[in-house]
Amino acid sequence: MDVIEVRQLHKRYGTTTAVDDVSFTVGAGEVFGILGPNGAGKTTTVECLTGLRTPDRGVIRVLGLDPRRDRDELRQRVGVQLQESRLPDRQTVGEAMDLYRSFYRRPADGGRLLEMLGLAAKRDTQYRRLSGGQKQRLAIALALVGSPAVAVLDELTTGLDPQARRDTWDLVEHVRDSGVTVVLVTHFMDEAERLCDRLALIDSGRVAAIDTPAGLVARVGAQQRVRFRPSVPLDERLLTDLPEVADLRHHGEQVVVTGSGTVLQAVTSVLALHHVVAHDLRVEQASLDEAYITLTGRRTAR
Structure with missing residues (x-):
């Protein structure tokens, strides 16, 4: 009621x-x-x-x-x-x-x-x-x-x-x-x-x-971001060819992979197969902050 x-x-x-x-x-x-x-x-x-x-x-x-x-x-x-x-x-x-x-x-x-x-x-x-x-x-x-x-x-x-x-x-x-x-x-x-x-x-x-x-x-999507610092130089195609991966970008030494579904498991499996250690690995989901920005075009306090 x-x-x-x-x-x-x-x-x-x-x-x-x-x-x-x-x-x-x-x-x-x-x-x-x-x-x-x-x-x-x-x-x-x-x-x-x-x-x-x-x-x-x-x-x-x-x-x-x-x-x-x-x-x-x-x-x-x-x-x-x-x-x-x-x-x-x-x-x-x-x-x-x-x-x-x-x-x-x-x-x-x-x-x-x-x-x-x-x-x-x-x-x-x-x-x-x-x-x-x-x-x-x-x-x-x-x-x-x-x-x-x-x-x-x-x-x-x-x-x-x-x-x-x-x-x-x-x-x-x-x-x-x-x-x-x-x-x-x-x-x-x-x-x-x-x-x-x-x-x-x-x-x-x-x-x-x-x-x-x-x-x-x-409402702003169910994609995930996987951030990590590879232990050795990485051939990006190893990850961009994965069906779960939608985007890959570099932020300094960090690699940021965006994808959906089992993207975390897919990325870590490929890295392990090629003996690449993912230092400082973090997984980020869409947040309420992002939803607010997307739906209103403005940012408020965290």
């Missing part, structure tokens, strides 16, 4: 079109990603979705509610972690949790939520004393304190160190496993590939494609 439906969403700021007829649906229990570079229209889309901004036209339904007409009810059922969110420096974690719990009819147990997110020991710590990762975990906790059916998380790992990013990813998976539908806004390919069941690729305010991460990669 779809819990979110967006049809022909359009939003302009003066002469600039931020969102241009965007359409998508989100199923119950999904982690649905909105992926694109900064300025692509991602944040405007979710701000319209959550009733924080009024679109110029289009139809939006979240849990059957209209974000404009049913704004108060929607806020009871949708948790939001915004890209730019900050609490007063001297407010403690516990004070923030108690304040946000007061906003909801059926709030979650604040103590259990802080425990789940690894913040129980920080209950009396002021916001300014938290690390970047702790601030992000607190933002997620505050998005979940109303026991929402849907959580919208906007660029939640920007600026975090690698370990904090991975810890945050674990939290998102835990939220999804608890039955909450998640809309994840990101410009990081690895984050989208790790977390999202489906993705909408957005570029210049338009949806370029919607599919699973694997489905998006499959």
